[in-house]
Amino acid sequence: MQWRGRRESSNIEDRRRTGGGGGVRMGGIGGAGAVVVFLLAIFLGVDPSQLLGPGGIDSGSTGSPVELTxxxxxxxxxxxxxxxxxxxxWTRVFKEQLNATYTPATLVLFKDATRSACGGASEATGPFYCPMDKKVYLDTGFFTTLHQRLGASGDFAAAYVVAHxxxxxxQDELGILSKxxxxxxxxxxxESNAISVRIELQADCLSGIWAREAAQTLGTIERGDLEExxxxxxxxxxDTLQRNAGQRPMPHTFTHGTSEQRSRxxxxxxxxxxxxxxxxxxxxxL
Structure with missing residues (x-):
């Protein structure tokens, strides 16, 4: 993916220099415990944040300034x-397909842990969108997890995560997510899990629209990007996450859909x- 030297968004809220999200110290689990929560969530097929409770993950940070590498x-x-x-x-697609105006989201970058209007955000919970403040929360350390632990390498694989x-x-802009x-x-x-699967698969489909437009109108896609x-x-x-965790896939616990469904x-x-x-x-x- 051709991205270096290109236009950057102004809708970035970078909290990484303050460490732990600006002095946030969240009660609960930290370090090795966070890994246990992550793996347990994969086994159960749920969002890790559901296992953490309102306290979230203890980042171990006191909010000291962090030097970015x-x-x-x-x-x-x-x-x-x-x-x-x-x-x-999405500004163009909304105008052409819906005759509507697209209002961009803000993306929050953080290290270890931070607060969101939807509760605690941490590396263990993974990237997520919070409809209450219309922000995406992302610890870019997840890209390393994506590559090293989940077997999804390449910059376009990381871009897919953002697009998803x-x-x-x-979905929120269209009124679908709230309903x-x-x-x-x-x-x-x-039943809630089944609805969650439909929500996630639609987001995958919408990210496919983004990839199509990036290839056709931006000209930034390189050979192998779409495969990534x-x-x-x-x-x-x-199913793949549960199987890789050494467990038998349990469809009633699925919240995002099978590998076949997501890619399709x-x-x-x-x-x-x-x-x-x-x-x-x-x-x-589906």
Missing amino acids: EQDKAEGQFVSVVLADTEEI EIGHHV ANEVRQQVSQE AVNAAKQIGD WFMIGLQSGQIADCNTFDTDN
């Missing part, structure tokens, strides 16, 4: 460029480019 700086620039691309693409979370913001989450609060855990994104979608499927819905968005074709809520064929 060259890798930190490069990763921040990379995320900012990808975010700028999503803004350009922005896909949730697109789906409202229903989730009124049904059983298993498809592989990333496969590697973070619920990404491809639907990539091939179609139409928001209407990403309606995972109106199909029996």
Whole structure:
């Protein structure tokens, strides 16, 4: 992916220099315990934050200033460029397909832990979108996890992660996310998980639209990039994560969809480019 030297987004909130999110010290679990929580969440098929409670993860930080490494700086620039691309693409898609105005999200970069309007954010919880403050939270250390532990390497695999979370913001802009989450609060855990799968697969489809537009209109896609994104979608499927954790896949616990589903819905968005074709809520064929 061609990203160096390109336009960066102004909608970045960089909290990394303050360490632990500006003096945030979250009660609960830290260090090796965070890894245990992460693996346990994979086994259970749930968002790790559901296992942490309101306290989240203890970052072990007292908020002392942090010096960013060259890798930190490069990763921040990379995320900012990808975010700028999503803004350009979704502004155009909203206008052309919906005759509507797209309002960009803010992306928060942090190290170890920070606060969000949706609760504690940490490396163990992974990247997520918070509809309460319309921000994406990302510890770029997750990119290392993506590559070394989850088998999804390449810069476009990392870009897919950003695009997927922005896909949730697109859902929020369309009024889909609030309606789906409202229903989730009124049904059983298993039914809530099933709705969560549809939410996540739609975000995968929307990230496919982003990839299509990036290839066709921005000209930033290089050979092998799309394969990296498809592989990333496969590697973070619920069945693959549970199997790699040494467990038998348990479909009733799935919250994001299988590897086949995630990669297929990404491809639907990539091939179609139409928001209407990403309606995972109106199909029996996930």
